[in-house]
Amino acid sequence: MKRMIQLGTLLCSMALALAVQAEALEGPAPDFTLKSKDGSNLRLQDFRGEVVMLNFWASWCGPCRQEFPLMDEIYKKYQKMGFTILAVNVDEDSRDANGFLDAVPVSFPILYDPESKISELYQVDAMPTTIMIDRNGNKRYLHRGYKSGYEVEYDKQVKQLVRE
Amino acid sequence: MMLHWKTFLSTPRHSGLDPESTWQATPKTMKQGSLMAGVGRPDSGSSRERPGSGGMPSWLKKISVLLLTTALLGTSGCSIKPWVKPYERDNLADPLMKLNRHGYAGGYMGHVYQAREAARGAEGGAGGGCGCN
């Protein structure tokens, strides 16, 4: 029994990796086309020249619910300066997204990725995930998860990218 | 009716119960027979047939080993990647997959069982859920 506990503690300490809140990225953001909430198809390439905040969310994700209204504020603040948010919903059944959006209405575009093709393309490894893409279509920053206070980082990074 | 109480403080401490013996097989010495047939056997606790490791069914042992191995593989930095992605946790995040949906009320039957039964422990569970953050 005692050995079990020792083994457990060892496993614990081995795997206690500190997750980084924001990570700098490099390279072009892979292009994709997804259906949006208003029915039209949106392609990432078409947003070249604008700063894009790519967000992956799901109806069952608690932190996503907290994050959305704050994202909406950032959207309204910087939209005129050439900024947009593309919120990719990963629910297998896209109808689940609607209940969430009724409770948390937002004004930025919502895209649907029910087959997780784009999630795989971007190697999403946390929920939610936010990737900042600059005007040249390059990935710049990655945020894994959402905790209160992250929106301050979002704002700072968008401000910086918008001025480039 | 006034019951005659023993003075418990003067009873010597019994060390006949070996705390480490329960999961290991030990040679059968004095089998603890039926109390009714006994002829004043002095102590019920010191030597008795201990339930050996045969007390744990083999299927339980196999599944335990399998789970531990899977967990170890995952945590040891092996090149196996998590096979359920964070964006595929729809079903696991569903309230139907919560072990306890009713807050304190949900865990309450555990209190009732513990109070009425001799067995205790190994309730509860963690993990699953949305895996967010």
Added chain:
Amino acid sequence: MVLEVAVVVTKALKRALCLFLSVASSWVSAGTLEPDNVDLMYHKYDGGGMVIDGPSILVRKSVGNSVSLTGHYYVDTVSAASIDVVTNASEYTEERTEYSAGGDFLHDKTLMSLHFTNSTENDFEADSIHFQVSQDFFGDLTNLSLGYSQGWDTVMKRANDVFREEADRRHYRFGLSQVLTKSWIMGLNFEHITDEGFLENPYRVHRFLNPDGSEGTAPEDYPETRTSNAVSLRTQHYLPYRASVMAEYRLFRDTWGIKASNWQLKYAHAVGESIIVEANVRHYEQTKADFYADLFPRANFQTHMGRDKELATYSNNSYGLGLSYEVKRGVIPLVDRLQLGLLVDFMQFDFDDYRDRRQSKAGSAAVGQESMYSFDATVTRLSLIVEY
């Protein structure tokens, strides 16, 4: 002068064990804290001549992003006329109050919990501390948790200011859960418990046969230590039409010679967006403690003797139904979510070596020839959880 001795049937010491119910009784991912809520419950146990009911109030509030604090108040009001009580004394009523406070601390994928509990009744007091660490890894597919609890019990007796005994308890818990597919999770739990001190009930007696065939009684005498090990395996699977099925098996062994096992099956089904119905079936069986006997062949037969029916050979089956109704965000101002729940469980106990002593007391059976005891109990819980 006849002194009425009230026998505490709900086993004051067993009640202390309730305090050790694992804090994590849900598959909670370490990545997020539980949402702030007020959890109200009314509970009622009715069976075997006993009625125990009372309220429970739990409040949870987070402080910042990483800490969630809880405070809990709980009462058991006991009115007892069970078999132990009626064969030794008279009915009684009693109250047990429990206070608990603690917090959870979340750092990335590690969740640490620390809780303190105090339980008081007029002849028993128990304090305990619980600590747990839970870690998610491997893409949140694996969760490892380790826990330690320590308890200090003080056993007293009504109408006896001198009597005061103590017992200490230590629990060591290990849990591992693994997500196997998008719809399937399994868990393995171990718990090692050591008790030391005054472990018997100061009011209960064991009985023996006098040479003339009449019944004699004397106080119980239990060993002063008890060590137990329990292992449980749990599996839960999601069903595509919005339902889930859970199966669990547990094995228990201790140094008192008790061997116990139980299995449980639970099924939950969603009806529409707001209602979940559930059903469960559980079967439990155990063999008796080495020092237990319904009737010892003579007085002072051996050093340790007990007649607690919970240490007898018996089995119990329980069947339960549950219903929950959810009110989502937006309907009630300031309330994120509201959930109403009703749970009812019906338990049947059948003893193999505990006889119904009321029969020999009433003269309808000879001592040691009474029929085996059995009883039923219904446990009802009504709960209201308000997330704010």
